[in-house]
Amino acid sequence: MKRAEWCEKAGNRKENRTMKRWKKFMTTAGLLAAMAAASGCQMKNYEKIELSKAQESEEGTDDGKEDVKETGNASPDHEAEVPDAQRSAVNAEITKETAPEMEARDEVVYVDATNLNVRTAPRSDAAVAASLNRGAQLKRTGYSKFWSRVIYQDKEYYIASQYLTTTKPVEETTxxxxxxxxxxxxxxxxxxxxxxxxxxxxxxxxxxxxxxxxxxxxxxxxxxxxxxxxxxxxxxxxxxxxxxxxxxxxxxxxxxxxxxxxxxxxxxxxxxxxxxxxxxxxxxxxxxxxxxxxxxxxxxxxxxxxxxxxxxxxxxxxxxxxxxxxxxxxxxxxxxxxxxxxxxxxxxxxxxxxxxxxxxxxxxxxxxxxxxxxxxxxxxxxxxxxxxxxxxxxxxxxxxxxxxxxxxxxxxxxxxxxxxxxxxxxxxxxxxxx
Ligand SMILES: [Zn+2]
Structure with a gap:
């Protein structure tokens, strides 16, 4: 494949998968792209650097989460790169959905977030029993739009559905x-x-x-x-x-x-x-x-x-x-x-x-x-x-x-x-x- 085609495909993937991250880091990435272009590397380096910046973002946003909890607002239950407006809308819904109807499930799910809260009840103010990182594997027994019922250490807990996936995410443990x-x-x-x-x-x-x-x-x-x-x-x-x-x-x-x-x-x-x-x-x-x-x-x-x-x-x-x-x-x-x-x-x-x-x-x-x-x-x-x-x-x-x-x-x-x-x-x- 020609370099131009490769770049275009890379761009499309980014659009689909990591647009949220992308927007968040546009400023930095833009600067780096300019540097890369100056050194003659153009899109090739830009793509690489953007990948790394996105990953940095996932690891670096835990602090704000604790602040949100302490002020009594709905907890985001994650670190992820959801834009603020969207995040507060989701959290408002999570708060409302205190006793959700759950569809029965029997499947393996994986955590796709950092420091994801494992709660004792399907409410964002319920006690946090544990915190899990990306790649952690769980059995899901119930599902609603906002909460999933999971088995963790042989007990039933609840996790925000949006941070669970059925395909194993790329782990950062290596x-x-x-x-x-x-x-x-x-x-x-x-x-x-x-x-x-x-x-x-x-x-x-x-x-x-x-x-x-x-x-x-x-x-x-x-x-x-x-x-x-x-x-x-x-x-x-x-x-x-x-x-x-x-x-x-x-x-x-x-x-x-x-x-x-x-x-x-x-x-x-x-x-x-x-x-x-x-x-x-x-x-x-x-x-x-x-x-x-x-x-x-x-x-x-x-x-x-x-x-x-x-x-x-x-x-x-x-x-x-x-x-x-x-x-x-x-x-x-x-x-x-x-x-x-x-x-x-x-x-x-x-x-x-x-x-x-x-x-x-x-x-x-x-x-x-x-x-x-x-x-x-x-x-x-x-x-x-x-x-x-x-x-x-x-x-x-x-x-x-x-x-x-x-x-x-x-x-x-x-x-x-x-x-x-x-x-x-x-x-x-x-x-x-x-
Ligand atoms: Zn050798």
Missing amino acids: AASSGTTDGNAGEVGLNPEWKYASSSKINSGKAVLYRAEGSNRKGKVVCVNAGHGTQGGSSVKTQCHPDGTPKVTGGSTAAGAVTATAISSGMTFDDGTPESKVTLAVAKVLKDKLLARGYDVLMIRESDDVQLDNIARTVLANNLADCHIAIHYDSTSSDKGAFYMSVPDVASYRSMEPVASHWQQHHALGDSLIAGLKGVGVKLFSDGRMAMDLTQTSYSTVPSVDIEVGDKASDHSAAAVDKLGNGLADGVELFFGN
Whole structure:
């Protein structure tokens, strides 16, 4: 799909689903859009930032709720982004409906709000027995327009119907549990309409988009992709090149092959540690350092398993990030040093899209990361490059590299990981020129 079409579709979805949030944050978003436009990113960044702003709004409006309760007005029973006029109308109705007729229900429902009140009776002045967050699952036994009867901890309670859904809402627990950026992150999945998305075979997992805070925001999204960590990925094959042509270099997949492992499990360090554990450690350190420096971060993986193959990861980065850094350790045992996988100097490969339009950007990013690593004293292999025809490179439409920050024999202590994080973050700054 062309970028313009994508933007239009994104706009339509927003109109349908998040118009209320949208209006609330128009002022800020407008400002950010202007910044994005100035940096040449236009609608792409605008959409991303709007998503994050909307999520911030959900987390940030609890204070007012308590004030409303204390003044004796109807409680909104939620945090949500309902416009004030509409909210007071709804609450007036809730207050009137003190003994509602309930339709019998027997279904699972989910809370789609933050700090949603669980009350002992279907009245907004009834005692609050508990407060639930988004994603909490309940059994609903009765329904009216304003109140639902639910079973919570084996007892009957009442919750405002408008904040319950029958489909599971996107949870924010992944982001919240990581500690540093509560309320500024949101899960993102692969949109099947995105270009090349249909070439992915494993894509039910979610990445998490983190938004930097503070006055030093850069307006750039860095995709941090902890290599490997997709259970079952090595038994699935995907096409090496979007156009079906064979691989031009040999690596873990031989030259001439047209399909490759969708995502491999990675190597094991000489001390027995799986590569995927260490790439994740480096990714988490890098994420924190980039956020601190004002970059937004698209984290592909935050646990031992995310169901996203190499193509899914690449397409997510293509559509949501300004560059893509996949972190790996090589399978040699010589502690040979860091390098990135550069684009092979093979005419057919460099003339194949999207490689043709982007390979020089990939090299610019790779060279910047290597310079950053060198600057903090990380050992380098040769000139910091090794040419390789990779699935990631073959599908990337943003600056994108696989960087091998060491090998099986490399030190992967916390200190070493921290040093790599500093070097890579320096490299990102060099790449964006700030
Ligand atoms: Zn690897």
